[in-house]
Amino acid sequence: MDKTEFLNLQAECVVLIKGYYPHVDVEYHSERESCQIWIELIDRNHFSISINDELRQFVIKTGQLYDVTSSPLVFSKISLSKDLRYFVKVGLNLFLESKHHKKMPWGILQGIRPIKLVHKIYKELQHELQHELEHEVMEAKTTLLASAEPIIQRLCQEYYVNEAMAKFAVEVAVNEAEYRPQSIKEAQKQCSIYISIPFCPTRCHYCSFPSNVIEQFHHTLYDYIDTVIYEWDCIMKPLLKSRSVSCLYIGGGTPTVFSSEELTYLLSELAKRIDFSLFKEITLEAGRPDTITLEKLRVIQSFGIHRISINPQTMNQKTLDTIGRKHTIQHVYTAYQLAEEIGIKRINMDVILGLPDETLEDVEHTLRAIGELNPMEITVHTLAIKRSSKVNEQLDHYHLPTEQETNRMVEWSMNYLKSEKGYKPYYLYRQKNMVASHENVGYFKGDKPCIYNIEIMEEVMPIVALGAGAISKEIDDHGNPIRCENVKNVEIYMERIEEMILRKKEVFKVE
Numbered sequence: 001m002d003k004t005e006f007l008n009l010q011a012e013c014v015v016l017i018k019g020y021y022p023h024v025d026v027e028y029h030s031e032r033e034s035c036q037i038w039i040e041l042i043d044r045n046h047f048s049i050s051i052n053d054e055l056r057q058f059v060i061k062t063g064q065l066y067d068v069t070s071s072p073l074v075f076s077k078i079s080l081s082k083d084l085r086y087f088v089k090v091g092l093n094l095f096l097e098s099k100h101h102k103k104m105p106w107g108i109l110q111g112i113r114p115i116k117l118v119h120k121i122y123k124e125l126q127h128e129l130q131h132e133l134e135h136e137v138m139e140a141k142t143t144l145l146a147s148a149e150p151i152i153q154r155l156c157q158e159y160y161v162n163e164a165m166a167k168f169a170v171e172v173a174v175n176e177a178e179y180r181p182q183s184i185k186e187a188q189k190q191c192s193i194y195i196s197i198p199f200c201p202t203r204c205h206y207c208s209f210p211s212n213v214i215e216q217f218h219h220t221l222y223d224y225i226d227t228v229i230y231e232w233d234c235i236m237k238p239l240l241k242s243r244s245v246s247c248l249y250i251g252g253g254t255p256t257v258f259s260s261e262e263l264t265y266l267l268s269e270l271a272k273r274i275d276f277s278l279f280k281e282i283t284l285e286a287g288r289p290d291t292i293t294l295e296k297l298r299v300i301q302s303f304g305i306h307r308i309s310i311n312p313q314t315m316n317q318k319t320l321d322t323i324g325r326k327h328t329i330q331h332v333y334t335a336y337q338l339a340e341e342i343g344i345k346r347i348n349m350d351v352i353l354g355l356p357d358e359t360l361e362d363v364e365h366t367l368r369a370i371g372e373l374n375p376m377e378i379t380v381h382t383l384a385i386k387r388s389s390k391v392n393e394q395l396d397h398y399h400l401p402t403e404q405e406t407n408r409m410v411e412w413s414m415n416y417l418k419s420e421k422g423y424k425p426y427y428l429y430r431q432k433n434m435v436a437s438h439e440n441v442g443y444f445k446g447d448k449p450c451i452y453n454i455e456i457m458e459e460v461m462p463i464v465a466l467g468a469g470a471i472s473k474e475i476d477d478h479g480n481p482i483r484c485e486n487v488k489n490v491e492i493y494m495e496r497i498e499e500m501i502l503r504k505k506e507v508f509k510v511e
């Protein structure tokens with residue numbers, strides 16, 4: 001195993017272990033004395049794992065994993081041509097499973113983008129399938145559906161994903177298939193654009209986004225907008241000579257923390273530079289309901305923005321107070337009603353499951369209340385304990401739902417939104433340190449989902465991201481993303497803008 005692979009395995013094991021010990025700071029150490037879990041790689045076919053002094057020895061033979069500690073036991077379910085790195089993860093996961101008497105919903109899958117794996121397996125199976133379908137030209141969605149069973153089987157058998165999650169992942173992949181660019185070449189001729197507005201009215205206790213409390217920045221907001229526009233002129237002007245646009249996403253933070261004058265200024269400067277009707281979709285992630293006013297919604301509507309977010313997170317006032325999200329439930333209803341009245345049709349609402357002190361009944365109440373509003377999209381997150389959030393810093397102060405309770409919340413939300421309310425899941429991603437190792441899922445109803453969410457999550461479209469903390473991604477000839485990050489600090493971003501433009505020019509190959 002080379003150094004990079006070893007480092008990857010090290011990081012993957014840490015994440016895997018963390019899933020079983022969600023409230024412990026799991027770290028890698030190279031000395032055995034400092035470790036409760038010790039993994040020893042003996043040679044390409046042998047390794048051992050000890051957890052709190054219980055030792056197990058593993059052998060890889062003819063593509064199968066054996067635990068030879070006691071009576072020889074075949075662990076892996078099928079014969080595979082996989083490497084040591086894969087089998088170490090399988091051995092570790094199965095050992096942890098047997099010690100904790102529980103199964104992780106995503107098995108040994110570490111990545112934050114499980115749907116990417118569904119598409120990878122699908123591509124591997126496609127050759128065979130095309131033969132079966134006698135070369136009929138079929139849509140991606142139909143062929144993906146036709147290979148659902150073998151994909152589910154591989155997710156369960158190779159990656160130890162539980163069957164319900166595997167089925168759900170394939171369902172998501174099917175629902176989003178027709179909205180992805182159908183080839184790398186097609187994607188490389190386009191780009192989507194992200195504009196970062198990293199300001200919020202106040203800071204929520206669970207959040208670690210690089211967002212700034214607006215109060216301290218009022219005096220620089222126009223300078224910030226001008227810097228973003230300058231970045232546009234240096235990058236987008238030359239880039240748009242050779243590429244068409246897909247989506248525009250103005251996100252945050254909370255873009256509606258801007259006054260209606262500031263919003264008008266930003267949008268009109270952008271509109272001077274590009275015809276908004278060229279975009280397949282334009283989103284302005286309003287977010288905090290307490291920042292949404294009729295005046296701002298009128299500005300949004302007048303620029304032809306298709307989609308906004310009004311995010312309650314929970315419909316229980318007590319929880320909003322506990323998580324330091326300083327708005328009321330009434331703000332949610334008022335903002336939603338105003339947006340509907342002035343004719344904004346595509347509204348997304350974010351919720352978080354697993355919030356402090358919440359029970360399944362609280363989640364049911366939240367989703368039923370939102371379900372009654374009947375927005376076109378609902379995004380269901382599971383709480384992630386972010387390192388730099390107040391929830392993490394004061395973990396003892398918060399009473400988080402148990403893993404079983406969180407599992408029930410996730411399961412209930414999936415059933416309710418799909419079966420009772422007719423929503424379809426269309427994008428899914430995972431984050432580090434999610435309560436009960438779950439996932440975030442975007443649901444939609446109506447004629448189409450949010451295309452930008454699919455593009456960014458699946459890394460299938462070049463994204464040029466402008467503003468502080470914005471992360472751009474070019475797509476290389478193999479379909480892999482090339483990242484280019486702007487600094488998070490607003491003042492440093494404005495000071496060092498030339499440097500960031502240069503880097504972006506290199507990545508997107510513009511003069």
Ligand SMILES: C[S@@+](CC[C@H](N)C(=O)[O-])C[C@H]1O[C@@H](n2cnc3c(N)ncnc32)[C@H](O)[C@@H]1O
Pocket residue numbers: 200206207208209252253254285286287288311313350351352381382383384385386
């Ligand atoms: C980029 S944030 C911005 C949205 C906007 N500022 C707001 O709060 O309404 C997007 C979403 O991520 C989710 N989120 C943020 N922190 C989270 C955490 N620690 N765990 C789970 N979801 C989180 C919330 O649902 C939030 O609406």
Ligand code: SF4
Pocket residue numbers: 199200201202203204207208209211252253254287288
């Ligand atoms: S959750 Fe949204 S409003 Fe709250 S601090 Fe994070 S980005 Fe800002």
